[in-house]
Amino acid sequence: MQLRVPAPPEPPVHGSRSGRRRSTRTSARQRAVATAATTARRLLAWLAPLAPYARRLAPYARRLKPVYPRPGRTGWRRWIPSWRQWIGGFFASLGLLGAFLVTAYAMTDIPSNLNTYATQQDNVYFWSDGTPMARTGWVQRQAMPLKDIPQDVRWAVLAAENETFYSDPGISVRGITRGLWQTVGEGDTAGGSTITQQYVKNVYLNQNRTISRKFTEAMIALKLDNKMSKDQILEGYLNTSWFGRGSYGIQRAAQAYYGKDVSKLNVSEAAMLAGLLKGAGLYDPTLGAANHQRAVERWKWILDRMVKIHKLTPQQRTTYKTFPEPLKTNPLYNTGAQSDYLVELASQYVKKAAHLTDQQFDLGGYQIYTTFDRKREQALTDAVTKARKEAKQKDPGPAKDAHYGAASVATDGRILAVYGGPDHRTQGYNESNAATVPAGTAFLPFVYAAGLEQGVHKTRSGPATPVTPQTVYDGNDNIPVMTPEGPYWDRSGKKVAARNDGGKSYGKVTLRQALAQSVNTPFMQLGMDTGLDQVRRTAEASGLLSDSFGPQVPALSLGNSTPSAIRMASGYATFAADGTHTEPYSVRRITRNGTPLDLNTPHATRAIGVQVAEDVTDALTDSFRLAHPGTAAARPGVAGKAGTATAGTTADKDTVGKDIAAWYAGSADSVSTAVVVYRMDLAKSLEPLPLQGLAGTSADNVPYNLWAAALGLG
Numbered sequence: 001m002q003l004r005v006p007a008p009p010e011p012p013v014h015g016s017r018s019g020r021r022r023s024t025r026t027s028a029r030q031r032a033v034a035t036a037a038t039t040a041r042r043l044l045a046w047l048a049p050l051a052p053y054a055r056r057l058a059p060y061a062r063r064l065k066p067v068y069p070r071p072g073r074t075g076w077r078r079w080i081p082s083w084r085q086w087i088g089g090f091f092a093s094l095g096l097l098g099a100f101l102v103t104a105y106a107m108t109d110i111p112s113n114l115n116t117y118a119t120q121q122d123n124v125y126f127w128s129d130g131t132p133m134a135r136t137g138w139v140q141r142q143a144m145p146l147k148d149i150p151q152d153v154r155w156a157v158l159a160a161e162n163e164t165f166y167s168d169p170g171i172s173v174r175g176i177t178r179g180l181w182q183t184v185g186e187g188d189t190a191g192g193s194t195i196t197q198q199y200v201k202n203v204y205l206n207q208n209r210t211i212s213r214k215f216t217e218a219m220i221a222l223k224l225d226n227k228m229s230k231d232q233i234l235e236g237y238l239n240t241s242w243f244g245r246g247s248y249g250i251q252r253a254a255q256a257y258y259g260k261d262v263s264k265l266n267v268s269e270a271a272m273l274a275g276l277l278k279g280a281g282l283y284d285p286t287l288g289a290a291n292h293q294r295a296v297e298r299w300k301w302i303l304d305r306m307v308k309i310h311k312l313t314p315q316q317r318t319t320y321k322t323f324p325e326p327l328k329t330n331p332l333y334n335t336g337a338q339s340d341y342l343v344e345l346a347s348q349y350v351k352k353a354a355h356l357t358d359q360q361f362d363l364g365g366y367q368i369y370t371t372f373d374r375k376r377e378q379a380l381t382d383a384v385t386k387a388r389k390e391a392k393q394k395d396p397g398p399a400k401d402a403h404y405g406a407a408s409v410a411t412d413g414r415i416l417a418v419y420g421g422p423d424h425r426t427q428g429y430n431e432s433n434a435a436t437v438p439a440g441t442a443f444l445p446f447v448y449a450a451g452l453e454q455g456v457h458k459t460r461s462g463p464a465t466p467v468t469p470q471t472v473y474d475g476n477d478n479i480p481v482m483t484p485e486g487p488y489w490d491r492s493g494k495k496v497a498a499r500n501d502g503g504k505s506y507g508k509v510t511l512r513q514a515l516a517q518s519v520n521t522p523f524m525q526l527g528m529d530t531g532l533d534q535v536r537r538t539a540e541a542s543g544l545l546s547d548s549f550g551p552q553v554p555a556l557s558l559g560n561s562t563p564s565a566i567r568m569a570s571g572y573a574t575f576a577a578d579g580t581h582t583e584p585y586s587v588r589r590i591t592r593n594g595t596p597l598d599l600n601t602p603h604a605t606r607a608i609g610v611q612v613a614e615d616v617t618d619a620l621t622d623s624f625r626l627a628h629p630g631t632a633a634a635r636p637g638v639a640g641k642a643g644t645a646t647a648g649t650t651a652d653k654d655t656v657g658k659d660i661a662a663w664y665a666g667s668a669d670s671v672s673t674a675v676v677v678y679r680m681d682l683a684k685s686l687e688p689l690p691l692q693g694l695a696g697t698s699a700d701n702v703p704y705n706l707w708a709a710a711l712g713l714g
Helices: 017-064 075-079 083-107 151-161 173-184 195-203 211-227 230-240 250-258 267-278 289-308 314-318 337-353 358-362 374-394 440-454 511-517 520-530 532-542 554-558 565-576 610-627 629-634 702-710
Strands: 123-126 132-136 242-244 366-370 402-410 415-419 472-474 508-510 587-592 639-646 659-668 671-679
Touching: 123 337, 132 337, 151 195, 151 230, 151 267, 151 289, 195 230, 230 250, 242 250, 242 267, 250 267, 267 289, 289 314, 337 358, 337 366, 337 374, 337 415, 337 587, 374 402, 374 415, 374 702, 402 565, 402 702, 415 565, 440 511, 440 520, 440 532, 440 554, 440 565, 440 610, 440 639, 440 659, 472 511, 472 520, 508 511, 511 520, 511 610, 520 532, 520 554, 532 554, 532 565, 565 610, 565 659, 565 671, 610 629, 610 639, 610 659, 639 702, 659 702, 671 702
Parallel strands: 123 366
Antiparallel strands: 123 132, 366 587, 402 415, 402 671, 472 508, 639 659, 659 671
């Protein structure tokens, strides 16, 4: 029988694709084998010096090796490890545990992102005199530097929570063991964690009671203790801990429970607050008799602990025998309805002027020092509240839709007071900052200023003719409005005529007399002669916003613009400031946790000439003296003017020709105030309704009464 031997495989053709693949795989295997061999040789070379020691330890290692059943033993003893095995197992366990902890420590990083809620603070607003006005934010927290927290307050907290804080490594093995027992078994809310661990839990982790969270907490605490100073950790802990009553941090706790800053706390009050850290729901003494008893016992214990750790002398301890009862309610929640409008204005302004995003601002920690004058705000609020009440009693129908916008602005731009509405929580619409109703004849001073500043043009191409307060115009009623080419025609093909209130004619009058007596027709023609674009430019430079102006038609001179009370007060303040205008602002300074921030405060700009401003002020002084001679004699230097706005032909047919807004604006003692009264059903539209007597009479003018009360003239 003949055997057939298979021929050997032909070598791959290197030029073929399959040949190249086989060659690549072969070379890769060869490289891997070579690398492994090299690594093995290096390892053996490194272990070679240890070989003698390994040979000596081999007999002992063989003894540790369990042999079951054990020879030479009988019964159950055959299955019990020897004492050498027990010792070996013990040290092996310690070694493995140590290696595990070292590895876990090395692999644990301090999180770069803090718990946003735990570090969020509230924002504090202050009156112009520096006293607190309001606080806002999702949480009540205000960070305080440790240097501003008294030593007694710090040690009251340390005595209650962690007296060995300055000497421990950041964790407590005993506390961790107790915490684990409470986690897996039944336990109360008693702590055991160090302050460092509690701080880690507050700002990096969550409040879940799990073994993994406790372990991570301990690892981060160890690292944090090596990275941060003890004072830094204590400062962070005191500023992030929960004290109940919606307050986070020792500063807010001091204000929530005792109505004072933390720097004003005594040892007794500090001990009461420190007791809350064990659980505010159990130790707030105002929540019930049982809570009160627990709070008193813990307060005593903390003070005794302070004596034991030598942070309070026995003599000092004897002076604190009476429990420091906290306030019944949190005063931080008591913000007035009117202050909400002030907060809204200030927050809008500060975000723009300090270049803060909504997200940055909502994180809190800002101290906002406003320009609002507490006394002026109270006077204005009281006056409007009284007027509202009287209107409801006199005529409840029109009064239910009544709105009263008012604002006081200093000549340097500071907003001193506003009336925004009856209650911001039910009406977020700010009546002092709303551009909803026409300025009417309260706009005439801006036309007068433009004419005095720019002069008038009787021809299209001729030079401007100067205008003075003594320049005479026709004050008769129903005279046609003229252009250089002839009468002004509206789009419907009708001649436009100027009208006076009540259809009264005054004959030839000077511009100063016309403004003092509120004669409309001269100013409608003066606006055309000066140029409506120049009138608008002057009004804008004085403080009115460009988007509040209506069509550039003759009615512009009679106030078809819709400025807010704040803007009207700002415009009149320009006249009182000798022609310089400063944009109205509501915040003069801002800090974050005590550190000042840059704030773009507006600067004065020249709006009109000094002489023009004086001429306007003189005419407004005449206007005030003619209307209120008694007050003018008692208070010289007061300038002011009433204004009314009448609905035009584009309004609802039931509103055409009727008064829809009543104004009074003027200045005294470098403060300008504007008041507007109008009716509007916000549930239906933003169209103004007829006043129906809401603004009173010429003898008892409601806007003037409010204006006089705001300036202290009443």
